Amino acid sequence: EQVGNAADESALFADAFHVFDPQGKGFVLASDLEGVIARLGQRVTPDELAQMISALDGGKTGKIHYQEYLNMASATVMQQKRAFSAGEVIFREGEASDYFYLITSGRVRKLTKPPHGYAHSQWVAAEEELSVGDYFGTSAILGSGCRHSTMVAVTDVQVVALARDDFEFEGPPPRRRLSERRGGRFSPERSLRFINMMTNNEPRIFGAGEVLFRQGEEGDTMFILKSGRVQVSLVSSDGRKHIVGERGTGECCGETACLSANPRNCTIACVSDEGCETLCVSRADFLELVRGSWDVRHDLIALSERHSREKERRVNFMRTRDEVCGGFDDEDVLA
Structure with a gap:
């Protein structure tokens, strides 16, 4: 099972690297990184890009090679990995949001009960099963502040737990309307x-x-x-x-x-x-x-x-x- 988990994680790492390197070059340039950051609606200066590349560029080549990325990603996952046993409740509806989770092994069942009279219940699945590569707990990064579902481990599960700070970039907050x-x-x-x-x-x-x-x-x-x-x-x-x-x-x-x-x-x-x-x-x-x-x-x-x-x-x-x-x-x- 540990071999299977490692294979699942490797596949997730490869998929994530492909976002930055869609051509399959085997390395990421500053221009690749800038494109992904722009896709997220953010802007960075050339100096900031250079610092990001330098932080992972052990060979000082001006590129992030796949192995350098893999070393960083593996270390990050080890720090943020969490495990839940089959039948264990990961979190309950109404609890405060803390982490967003990415499943790296196992299966999770999502139980959702829409509020009474909710006008858009057609978009709410009462029960839904999630597996490797799926994510849950978006309230932790999207700002509602509380859980809207109960998540239960169907099998033994391993996840990567990410806090809101992992999704934030430095810079001024977006402009909002007064009503918002x-x-x-x-x-x-x-x-x-x-x-x-x-x-x-x-x-x-x-x-x-x-x-x-x-x-x-x-x-x-x-x-x-x-x-x-x-x-x-x-x-x-x-x-x-x-x-x-x-x-x-x-x-x-x-x-x-x-x-x-x-x-x-x-x-x-x-x-x-x-x-x-x-x-x-x-x-x-x-x-x-x-x-x-x-x-x-x-x-x-x-x-x-x-x-x-x-x-x-x-x-x-x-x-x-x-x-x-x-x-x-x-x-x-x-x-």
């Missing part, structure tokens, strides 16, 4: 950053005026904006076009269609002269995270509902304006 600060738990920026990290997203670049998706199309992807601004518009039942607003860096679009499996309810177009850089997340990957994390589910559903309310308010405003001034498109007003 008051609510305490609504933190879409952190959840979107987690989606960046945990999915195989695809970078896509759109030129000024180019459409990301159109109203009525199938919603099989969502987009996270890395740079630039996009315009949100929709065509009402009377055929007139209404401009709902704009979204910028760090925000997302397309999540509503992914959640509902309904056609797109708006059109999104790049309006930045310099273009828009995005990360495209498949609906399958998006829904896997929504089902797997109470915090991601809470944040993304709340964000989708907020976007829907923004559209509804805009359309209602336009109807009222039409009654007073007559009907015309938003583009006619802006012209």
